[in-house]
Amino acid sequence: MQAVILEEQPTIAVTIVNGREFMTNSKGDLVAASNVKPEDKLQDEMVRKQIKFALALNAQITRFRDHCMADIGAFDDLLAQEYGARIGGKKGNKTYQTFDGLMKVQVQVADLIDFGPQLQIAKSLIDECLNEWSTDSRPEIQTIVTRAFNTDKESQVNKSELFMLLRLEIDDPRWGRAMDAIRDSIRVTGSKEYLRFYHRLSIETPWTAITIDLAKA
Template structure:
């Protein structure tokens, strides 16, 4: 333990335990295969603890203590998330029962406010959209249009917009929003029209994601600020 610091403690099913116990619980697989008195290095080699520097042991203990606490916090957050979604859905069903209507599943955006308007809870459902291989066909058609337009000296600004729309991220995926934004341009060129038609046809909805956002009103204003759980924003 770091000199001068108190060992943090956490709860388990059997009561309060130290992080040293959590460390053993967290690394059950590791301790079951590593003989007592040894530590395993990144290459999988067993190193006698007597040969490991004290600072390396302290670093290992510090990291494992942090990981153990955050894994516990992660599990708690996951449980709270499920509970929050269930609470919103349960309220929606109760509200619908008043009118003898079945709510009909977990889909649908919902906004709930406290009686005094101080707090707001929103459930948002967002479709997961991807494009199939035909997006390349649309890209080729758009490139033909742009190359010809640039050669003719017309619509040069559209080249940058189209190129940006088809830029890929680190995972090789294009921005769905940017590609779909091209459809707001209604050029009469048949190739452009075909490209927009292809984009519309190659859209695939692979699923949906649900989000819960919680807001608090600022004073007596109508402005709401989110209650965030992002560490970098706290």
């Protein structure tokens, strides 16, 4: 028995076994292509076509980012060689602008944040507070806590909601200890650079972001 995979097949992925066409299902079993519903074949073809283009676009964006960072690095090295200084603040954020002031590129450095075991202590203290307070007295705090701590998945938290808790002023010693525990739990595990592109029609008009994000395009 000889199986042949059709290479570079733009439509349905078909395996030929003894001259017959088969498709592989999600369990890894070969199913005769003639027994597969037409709508399932059509869906398979559509998804494969879109994934093919998505992978190509992803590779193109990766190459684009690498070229941009290489150009920026070369420019920074030139400045460092010429003036002994580099563009950027203490956190590494940098802005590059055209001579006419109508285009700019920003390199933003964001910290990668994780949380240590102190976070579980904070959650226990917060739970104590919520259990003793009247259920009607601070419903907005209960909502924030619920959103901040995802109890369905261990150690998963909503960072923005968690930081909102730190901004709340609550006169309860346990709450204060809980906030201290949250602050002590914060760990910076690294950083990541993001490229942002902007342009505008004139100096008087606001900047417009050049979107390279499928969700925001």
